Amino acid sequence: MxxxxxxxxxxxxxxxxxxxxxxxxxxxxxxxxxxxxxxxxxxxxxxxxxxxxxxxxxxxxxxxxxxxxxxxxxxxxxxxxxxxxxxxxxxxxxxxxxxxxxxxxxxxxxxxxxxxxxxxxREKHRMEAFIRFQHTADGIFYTGVNPDFNVLPLISNHFKNRYADQQWIIYDLKRKYGLHYNLNTVEEITIDFTNGVNSKNPSAILLDEKEELYSVLWKDYFKSANIVARKNTKLHVQHVPKRYWKYLTEKQLS
Amino acid sequence: MSFDRIREKLNILADAAKYDVSCSSSGGTRKNDNKGLGDSHSSGICHTYTEDGRCVSLLKILLTNHCIYDCLFCVSRKSNDVKRAAFTVDEVVELTMNFYRRNYIEGLFLSSGIFKNADFTMERLLLVCKKLRLEQNYNGYIHLKTIPGASDELIKEAGLYADRMSINLEMPTEAGLKLLAPEKSHADVIKPLAFVPQNITQFAADKKLIKHVPKFVPAGQSTQMVIGATPETDKDIMYTANAFYKNFSLKRVYYSGYVPISNDTRMPILGTQPPLLRENRLYQTDWLMRFYGFKVQEILNDANPNLDVDIDPKLSWAIRNMQHFPVDINKADYRMILRIPGIGVMSAQKIVQARKFGKLRIDQLKKIGVAYNRAKHFITCADSPYQLKDYQGTQIKAFILAESQSKYLKTDSNQMILF
Structure with a gap:
């Protein structure tokens, strides 16, 4: 049956x-x-x-x-x-x-x-760790994600408590819904990405002018913190599986 | 601030701080109750991992790498010819806030070379913490280095703003330290290490009487030892670690394999591989002491002053103590189940819960998460095959090694060869 x-x-x-x-x-x-x-x-x-x-x-x-x-x-x-x-x-x-x-x-x-x-x-924890916000020109911290499981309901409180003084959006690109924190509550939203907006990496025009600065500093920091004599690629990939690299500012070229 | 200058400073001061291996952001209890920025996560979060496989959870920087000391094992030593830089207090605050806002980091790890004197340096560090907490409403993690020799008042005040404080032993023994850093001694470290827990106890006692007591170093203290720069045995190292865990209720002791940065003849020459396997074995021993109920004397003693290279310390202990095995999974005490090679804390807990419902079989143990191929030599369960022969410890070791695929076995070049 x-x-x-x-x-x-x-x-x-x-x-x-x-x-x-x-x-x-x-x-x-x-x-x-x-x-x-x-x-x-x-x-x-x-x-x-x-x-x-x-x-x-x-x-x-x-x-x-x-x-x-x-x-x-x-x-x-x-x-x-x-x-x-x-x-x-x-x-x-x-x-x-x-x-x-x-x-x-x-x-x-x-x-x-x-x-x-x-x-x-584990996926929930990875989202809490690997999400990278980009500060947009209209003052919202935005990120688009693609989690293996539907974890947005689980991470909502974490981000709400942590980023209480900034507006943020976490958008699940696969499941086509997102969370928007408006400084008071978290609401579920859907965004229509049709008019040529790259959902993962908004073009520079849409970003805050300082965004570039901090992402470069962060990439620099990531490089400086590495000890070349201890290189261990296997361990690196084990901790940060390749499918998450697309989120990580520090793993992007340029 | 000019963009290029801040980039250069960050590169210099992050590079100089990276040899401090302390990375954890756990144990914080700060809540975002002022609608500011940041909230601690009790178990900490590793936001990324560098290509050497180490986690990055905090923005780990020095305020400056100018230093009046000349410790041989340190890149920032006075006599070393490196570029020097110093952040202003505001630069550190701004970097921390902006990295945190983008979810790059869990918080700030702030250390410093010692310029002018200990108190002057400590004051600056304190200023950064105060600005973050009081002006920016920042509730993220702060790990602050205690500067040896700083006054009690400064340390006490810093403890009100930092989540964790640490101070490095540097070398596992006083003799080792004297060899490489004649100006320093373990006593300099012990004084502040002892001072902080006294205050933690004091604040805890006040809390019983007064409702709102400020938090004081809620995530406790840690320390670090450099491994392999001086000729200590594993026993020396772990006995020191054990004493510091006991005497100063430290949260963590870190073991940092020495990465050669100097051509002084008292230390391993430049280009020597850092002792990664040894570091790994020391951490395994540390875990056995903290989570598996082992006494350090059981693992390391005069007969066994160094850890085995080819097998982990838990397996090594089991093989030396075959009189305790095999253990009956369905009857044995939790503490004994924890000691079985191939069974971790989570599996052990599941086993003692699940066996109340019936005797456990091999297939169930595998599903629970036991590394059965390893554990099978040390256990009996409901359907264990009957064994005619009693194997010797050395034979079991050979069986396990034959099927293990440790990444170290093939690439083992820098380690001591035992045979």
Whole structure:
């Protein structure tokens, strides 16, 4: 039996609700995007229902402490198709066992969630580290990013607390939405990049006149801090995988 | 300020500061509650890594590389023929603020050569901190070097604005220091190192009585030793480190492999490779002491004054102490599980939680994250294969070495050859 859902979080939680209502035995959860009908297997399309989802979430909150609710949410943000099924099975497992079952690292779903959460948290941390703002002429600090997972919801508070006295925008170019901090709150925005604006590197005209100065100083600093006698390219690339170089001012030529 | 001049200064003063390996930006507790700039991140953030693989989290610069001392191991020594420069207080403040705003850095690491005298230098450093904190509402990280010989009042005031303070031992033993820097002694370092924790304790005691006590060096103190410039053994180095961890509650001791910068005959000649592997082994030992419950005497003692080059110190200890193994994963104490080669802190914690739900098998251990190929020689679990033979430590070492792919094994040229 396959359950199909719309890959939203409420949809996933609704699926759990439906399972407990029907008790259909072994079920695999798949999102509509990857579902392909199979000849000898039945399927059931879950109709996302916020009331049912809320009840399941409330139930989870009773069963799990904060750290595990976060692991659950992070695993969801990974957007990995198999992660959805693990989340589904994990939730059923948690409801069917007494409190504390989430520490059973011998269980395949528990360990899977721990791993997804670890990857997502690592990506979140990398964004906190590797994002480089550019000061635009209209006074906003802008950056466009392309994270492996949907981590913007996780980094919002970090940047809000840290850069409380400057307006900033972090734009997810892959998922086509961004965060804008307006000195009071962080709001979700979408930008239309059609009129020839390079989303990753706004042209110099759009930037503050001092931007060039500080990016050059930073590149200089990066070079000066290196000890040539200790060169270790393998370690360097291990810490800063090449796919992140596009964000880093210090790794750009010129 | 002229662009070219500031570039030149930054190049000189960043280059001179890079031999200080302390990089961490952790332990800060400052919150951005004045709607200013910056907020500390408890575990710190490494914003980038240089091509030598070292992390860059702080803007690490000297205020000046003019220095009245002539310490042989230091690039900024008086007799060295290098370009000299000095930042103004405002230049440092502006650089820090603008780098921070762009998310380049986690904060400022400010050190300095000693010009005129200790107090004059310390005053300038303090001024930078005060401007950042009081005028710019800056709440990012500040790591400040304590200048040996600076007065207690200045150090105490600096402690109110800095997150971490550090002062370098430079050489692991007093004899080594005297050899290369006759004007300095460990006593100069010990005095301020002891002064800061006294104040931390004092402020903590006040906090019980008074609600709003200012923060005092919330991220604690650290120090650094240069490794391989003088002939100390690993035992000398780690015993010194251990004593300083214990006596001054240091957060970190850093070990900096000496990069030859002088052709003085008392030190390794120019062009000698820095002792990177040795540095790595020392850090591994440091971690075993701080996170794995090992006593330094278990790892290094008169019979074993130096760490093994070909295997890490944890494996080395296990092989010398085979009487403790194999350990039953499903029954053993957490502290003993931590001592198994191939099992780290995270895996050990998961194991003790997971085994409450049933006996653990090999496949589960692998999923938990245990390096099973290494650990298998030291453990038994639910489905361990029955072993007829009891292997000797040396045999196990040979098995592990045969399948290990340490990057050091092939490129090992500068290290001591044991056989």
């Amino acid at each position: 396959t359950y199909i859902f719309d890959s939203s979080l409420p949809g996933l939680l609704t699926a759990v609700f439906e399972w407990f209502e029907r008790k259909p035995g072994k079920v695999v959860l798949k999102s509509t995007e990857i579902f392909q009908p199979e000849a000898f297997s039945e399927s059931f399309t879950v109709a996302t229902n916020s009331e049912k989802a809320d009840r399941v979430w409330a139930g989870l909150q009773k069963k799990l402490k904060k750290d595990w609710l976060r692991k659950f949410y992070c695993s969801y943000l990974s957007e990995i198709p198999e992660a959805y099924n693990h989340l589904f099975q994990f939730t059923i497992y948690i409801f069917q066992n007494s409190t504390g079952a989430e520490t059973n690292y011998g269980n395949e779903h528990v360990i899977a969630l721990a791993k997804y959460a670890k990857s997502v948290e």
